[in-house]
Amino acid sequence: MANIIHHPSWKINENEVTPEHTFRNRRDFLKTMGIGSLAFAGLSGGAWAQESSGMSPLPAYTGNPDFADAGRPNTVEELTTTFNNFYEFGFSKSAPAHNAKGFSLDPYTLKIGGLVDKPTELDLDQIETLSLQERVYRFRCVEAWGMTVPWIGVPLSKIIQLAKPKSSAKYVAFKTFYDPERAVGQKDTRYRWPYYEGLRLDEAMNDLAFIATGHYGKRLAPQSGTPLRLVLPWKYGYKGPKSIVEMMFTDKEPKTFWNDANPSEYKFYSNVDPQVPHPRWSQAKERWLGEGEKAHATEWYNGYGEQVAELYADMPRNLY
């Protein structure tokens, strides 16, 4: 490999590097550097405290009957919380559970701005009073593993409605926390931190788009994206950022972390599709956590086509 790989002090073993991880050359990095964070210029503060968690227990929630059963067994909590992608806390699957131990963004505030009539700041209580419910969703990572998780949270549309997006708002961008002292992965300059993502507004308003603050009847484990993360069951997992701190409405398609890192491998839409292979992996089959091999056929939109297919009706399939 032509790149000079500079190992930071928390050095990762090469054999632990996940398939999603790719090394970017310096030229690509410089090329994308100036562009991606424009939407958030002036907004990063880095002042997210991490006192030991004083978080209250998860409030009472109801089970949403439409999502009581994902048609397959739930993944056991122990697996969901020990096999993770959360590059801020290391690049191996086992690192986040270890490195994010005790991590918290308390006191937490979600900032909402950009093209909205009501710029808003919400704490966790205000978010959870919007309609806290449990939904069991299938989840699919682009690395061809899947899981099934009983999330607890609120529909993203409820949060969006509070901020009253202007008619000029066509997209929503998400920004996550920045604290390289605590999140050692953010010291790796091969990536541009903090992790950022985006959706078209109609995707964000779809009933499936969900902000999870809990799973398995409790608050999210730190490595699962404390205190809240986006869950989009019809898209590959990287479209759902963990530990979001800002939402910003825009009229242009937002830049995204993985598309900037490797545009030929990670597209903006990233809908699960067995017929659109990733350049490095077929997407035809998938492995469910806890199983040894790719024993299951991948479903288009991860099986959620009834709810989301119309969003992409006039789009060529290979575009996403």
Ligand SMILES: Nc1nc2c(c(=O)[nH]1)N[C@H]1C(S)=C(S)[C@@H](COP(=O)(O)O)O[C@H]1N2
């Ligand atoms: N902030 C942040 N969010 C993130 C990631 C990340 O590295 N950082 N990884 C993404 C990817 S690739 C996947 S598959 C899921 C993994 O979620 P899990 O570890 O809870 O299974 O989180 C997504 N959200």
Ligand SMILES: [Mo]
């Ligand atoms: Mo992923």
